[in-house]
Amino acid sequence: MKETEQNSWFSKEIIAWYKKNKRDLPWRNQTNPYFIWLSEIILQQTQVAQGLSYYYKFITHYPTIFDLAKAKEDAVLKDWQGLGYYSRARNLHASAKYVVNELGGVFPQSFEEIKKLKGVGDYTAAAIASFAYNLPHAVVDGNVYRVLSRVFGIETPIDSTLGKKVFQELATTLLNPKLAAQHNQAIMEFGSQQCKVVHPGCQNCVLQNKCFAFTNNKIDLFPTKEKKAKITQRFFTYIIFVDEEKNTVIYKRDKNDIWQGLYEFFLIEDKHLPTFDELLNNKVVKQNFKRNTSIIKHVVLKKHILSHQHLYAQFFIVKVEKLNSKTGLVVKLSQLSNYAWPRLIDKFFDVCSLQNIC
DNA sequence: AAAACGTGGCG
DNA sequence: TCGCCAAGTTT
Structure with a gap:
């Protein structure tokens, strides 16, 4: 009662x-x-x-x-x-x-x-x-x-x-x-x-x-909590390959990781952000472009914060004769806005208009 | 069952 | 700049 x-x-x-x-x-x-x-x-x-x-x-x-x-x-x-x-x-x-x-x-x-x-x-x-x-x-x-x-x-x-x-x-x-x-x-x-x-x-x-x-x-x-989130640091290096036709390759994230279902560019993840020269020694990178490849543009973003991760990211835009599209999707630069991107990459688009520089 | 999953706002 | 938080759920 x-x-x-x-x-x-x-x-x-x-x-x-x-x-x-x-x-x-x-x-x-x-x-x-x-x-x-x-x-x-x-x-x-x-x-x-x-x-x-x-x-x-x-x-x-x-x-x-x-x-x-x-x-x-x-x-x-x-x-x-x-x-x-x-x-x-x-x-x-x-x-x-x-x-x-x-x-x-x-x-x-x-x-x-x-x-x-x-x-x-x-x-x-x-x-x-x-x-x-x-x-x-x-x-x-x-x-x-x-x-x-x-x-x-x-x-x-x-x-x-x-x-x-x-x-x-x-x-x-x-x-x-x-x-x-x-x-x-x-x-x-x-x-x-x-x-x-x-x-x-x-x-x-x-x-x-x-x-x-x-x-x-x-x-x-009040209220009280007992746990605090553990933060991991990650370093993303994206390489945006662009051919003569203004095509590039994008990849759909499907792993058990952040941004599942969204798209991204060719990604190299490491314990740090490598320089372009260091990148050229990377086995995966070697398969995709030659030593004489030149950078069109290099963009480093400021720290991007997720709930459990701090992301440091850089983007290299490079011109290639032929795209390696084995696991990716070839799309026109002008069509990129039709895909779903993580906020991190959308921020990159904010500072770098790919269509204008390529 | 603890840990991971996004992003933006606020002090 | 940094830590905390927001109409939580999944594995």
Whole structure:
């Protein structure tokens, strides 16, 4: 009984706050599961401001799940270019095909069935189930971790197995099952707009008196984490071979590595960035051009930062009589913009217009 | 089950 | 410049 009372004050407060303060976002105020799914995938580890234009692009290019299922994976990746975590795009596309081909185009309607979609985990399944069908599944995302850890003073690390369990259980207890959609939207919006990571609005917060972190002056101590990412350094030397016809060779990344599914140029990875002379002694390079090959241009990019890697990259543009295209794809320089590139290479395009210099 | 997967913004 | 973080999932 006591627990029920506690649940209801929490849910009531945040829903009331939500009604007054919610942002008008395009995936809200509608219950099309396809649109909701799309928005949730885009917003994984991604802020609204960064994902918004991609959402508009996708609902325009792929107005229905059938359109997405019909598309080529390369086209989907091209549309995803720049947003990062590209497995999201590949899984989104694969799942669209699965829904259309295996489920007759009917979007799954239970938490368990929704979670069978690739790229949909506990959070996303709960979000879709509640937003589209008002099913009573509590969402736990970064916002929820922050709000709950602060309000209830929970020190369990949010990146631990125990933490995930503890917060999921608390979130489920707090959920008002009859207002699942509104409650879930409310707690996340409250986390992102009021109970912010830095400079939270504690002064005018409706939960001020009941918030453990605020009343104990420990706002900055919640939530807690135990792990920190390990960073590896990598050195990429790209060689852009260009023939007389202004063709070059590109390669699709398919290994179990970063940027899977995106394209790149001929890559030499080493423990450092070699000079061009050092490069000429490289066995792989020797097969591809002669000693008298001249550099058209050499570009060194500044450090490119990924979540677990620091990339140092340089590009050599060289003219060759004949392209070695055994494992790659020969394309016109003018067609490069049709392919999906990692941000790193897109930055190279920003500083170097290949068409103009070759 | 720990580690990897992108990118951009902010202090 | 650097570290942290963002509507997480996968292996």
